[in-house]
Amino acid sequence: MGLRELKMARTRRLISDKAFELFACNGYHRTTIEQIAAAAEVGPRTLYRYFPTKETLVIEFVQTSLFDALSDLHATPAPLPVALNTVIANVLRVMSTDPARVMAVYELAGTNASVRAQLADVLWQWRDNLAHEVEQLLDPPPCRMTAALTAAFAINIIETVVLAWVESRGQADMHTLANHAMTLLRNGNIPVPTEGQ
Amino acid sequence: MGLRELKMARTRRLISDKAFELFACNGYHRTTIEQIAAAAEVGPRTLYRYFPTKETLVIEFVQTSLFDALSDLHATPAPLPVALNTVIANVLRVMSTDPARVMAVYELAGTNASVRAQLADVLWQWRDNLAHEVEQLLDPPPCRMTAALTAAFAINIIETVVLAWVESRGQADMHTLANHAMTLLRNGNIPVPTEGQ
DNA sequence: AAAAATGTGGCAGTCACTGCCACGACCTCT
DNA sequence: AGAGGTCGTGGCAGTGACTGCCACATTTTT
Structure with a gap:
């Protein structure tokens, strides 16, 4: 597995974890994609490439x-x-x-x-x-x-x-x-x- | 049943019918709420009162x-x-x-x-x-x-x-x-x- | 007929989601 | 190791679903 795939796997996991964290903390509806992206330190546009919805x-x-x-x-x-x-x-x-x-x-x-x-x-x-x-x-x-x-x-x-x-x-x-x-x-x-x- | 309820029932039915018509014609995704509302001759805001989503x-x-x-x-x-x-x-x-x-x-x-x-x-x-x-x-x-x-x-x-x-x-x-x-x-x-x- | 109740709809705003494009990090081939 | 190709990143502008708010109109009640 190349470095690229590795980083992507890590990013994917990080986004997912941060999302659950925020959902548990503020509720699903009150959490925006922008917040999740910020918490995972990626752009919203990137987040959408990992998770389409x-x-x-x-x-x-x-x-x-x-x-x-x-x-x-x-x-x-x-x-x-x-x-x-x-x-x-x-x-x-x-x-x-x-x-x-x-x-x-x-x-x-x-x-x-x-x-x-x-x-x-x-x-x-x-x-x-x-x-x-x-x-x-x-x-x-x-x-x-x-x-x-x-x-x-x-x-x-x-x-x-x-x-x-x-x-x-x-x-x-x-x-x-x-x-x-x-x-x-x-x-x-x-x-x-x-x-x- | 008062006149009000009657009109509302008619409007509801009309919106629903027009929606199916447009969906069948243009597809679900390509049909906007605005189009449905226009076809049923109501405001978009009113449509949302009948059908929340x-x-x-x-x-x-x-x-x-x-x-x-x-x-x-x-x-x-x-x-x-x-x-x-x-x-x-x-x-x-x-x-x-x-x-x-x-x-x-x-x-x-x-x-x-x-x-x-x-x-x-x-x-x-x-x-x-x-x-x-x-x-x-x-x-x-x-x-x-x-x-x-x-x-x-x-x-x-x-x-x-x-x-x-x-x-x-x-x-x-x-x-x-x-x-x-x-x-x-x-x-x-x-x-x-x-x-x- | 006046007053209270209630449906209508316009306006502005939020947010999920997308196409497009430039940038830069990784990968490959020599 | 370096040049060039590949591909993920992310900003920007835009669309469309959906909401709160408020003025207006119609229906219902007194």
């Missing part, structure tokens, strides 16, 4: 945690349920790397609508990608709806686990929570909508 | 379709699975009221990131509300995770059905699609993540 500053960690793990789906030639479990476990493992940041992200998502929207969008896109992968991976190929619901289950587990973890203020263990959620699913303990007679 | 113009119909149906959950004293089915059926029924608009919303969500994000956020909030309701409705009260997953299932069905309907270009029948999705769920035809041995 203000919300990106917040959700980037969650986004990369999700999408990095998605590539594991090709890597493991295991049967689908096991591969899905691996993907989910890896997402949660990477998130556990920086619990404070995950907590901060959800804190900000709770107080700011556009952050929450961007976060929701990342989950949406991830689910769509996963659905597409599932469709190609299964043999014989399932109907589109089956693939969509499979991907939905995966993101449901992740969302539910992370939310429960956030509600426990980081006390709970994500892996344990995930197993709990999957057990509930597998045992059919979740009420499914049914037609009345 | 540009995205609201797009997602309002879906939003009200979802949240109006949510109140049915209290109304029907049926067992939960049946009540959930009623809620879902009502959401889809109201959406079928104006298929062109639903199609337009998803068209715009596909091309514009912030619209998609706001749409995703609406679904997120709806799910959260439903989870809360489920928690209070069931006797004995389920653990939070069960409630969350139950609500997630409901929104999964709606999302999957609407997406499939959109992909069919409106040819399919939402009610039929919903029954298909629920059958898949009930019969355990969806691969659930599992720990490998």
Whole structure:
């Protein structure tokens, strides 16, 4: 890695850290891009080259945690349920790397609508990608709806686990929570909508 | 209803219609609030009183379709699975009221990131509300995770059905699609993540 | 008909975000 | 090591979403 890349990686990290610092201190809305840029000692124009939108500053960690793990789906030639479990476990493992940041992200998502929207969008896109992968991976190929619901289950587990973890203020263990959620699913303990007679 | 309310309802509808017209014609991004306001013959400042953000113009119909149906959950004293089915059926029924608009919303969500994000956020909030309701409705009260997953299932069905309907270009029948999705769920035809041995 | 309530819209201002361009730091090739 | 090419940096001007404020007009109430 050249010096250039190194500096850029450092700058990126610095901007991100300063941003979270200011968000926690003054709130998301009350913090301007100019302030963040000043705190990181870069020009606003430069900041925008690293983070195209203000919300990106917040959700980037969650986004990369999700999408990095998605590539594991090709890597493991295991049967689908096991591969899905691996993907989910890896997402949660990477998130556990920086619990404070995950907590901060959800804190900000709770107080700011556009952050929450961007976060929701990342989950949406991830689910769509996963659905597409599932469709190609299964043999014989399932109907589109089956693939969509499979991907939905995966993101449901992740969302539910992370939310429960956030509600426990980081006390709970994500892996344990995930197993709990999957057990509930597998045992059919979740009420499914049914037609009345 | 007084004259004032009537006029406002008309203005609201007019703004919304003109907005969709312009979005379809020039694209979401290339259409400015000023243009929409001019087309609806109101001041921009007035438009903002009806629709606080540009995205609201797009997602309002879906939003009200979802949240109006949510109140049915209290109304029907049926067992939960049946009540959930009623809620879902009502959401889809109201959406079928104006298929062109639903199609337009998803068209715009596909091309514009912030619209998609706001749409995703609406679904997120709806799910959260439903989870809360489920928690209070069931006797004995389920653990939070069960409630969350139950609500997630409901929104999964709606999302999957609407997406499939959109992909069919409106040819399919939402009610039929919903029954298909629920059958898949009930019969355990969806691969659930599992720990490998 | 007068008075109170409330929707309308213009104006100025903030802030996220972009295209453009000159500058300078890094990298490559000899 | 030095010359030239590459590429990140950041300033400037501009667009457009959105807001607070205030005067005006229309509707509603008394």
